[in-house]
Amino acid sequence: MIAVDPRNTSRTCPERGHTAKENRPTQEKFHCVSCGHGAHADTVGALNVLRAGLVHREAQPA
Numbered sequence: 680m681i682a683v684d685p686r687n688t689s690r691t692c693p694e695r696g697h698t699a700k701e702n703r704p705t706q707e708k709f710h711c712v713s714c715g716h717g718a719h720a721d722t723v724g725a726l727n728v729l730r731a732g733l734v735h736r737e738a739q740p741a
Contacts, residue, residue: 683731689724692716 689709691698697713704710709720 681732681735683728683735685724685728688727688731689720691723691727693718693723693726693730 687698690700690702692702692709692711692714694716695711695714697711699712701712702709703720705720707720708717709723710717
């Protein structure tokens, strides 16, 4: 398990990386105001947490 900072993970577009509170118009909906990408907010958050963990894992020396 790798701990990552979860802040803004459900407000950050997994397609382009744009972060804005407006990207999350409701509790469950995600809609990027920059590129138009839409998905369930929990899915977006999970993708961003996974990516952050993978980046952290790859940055650690073997």
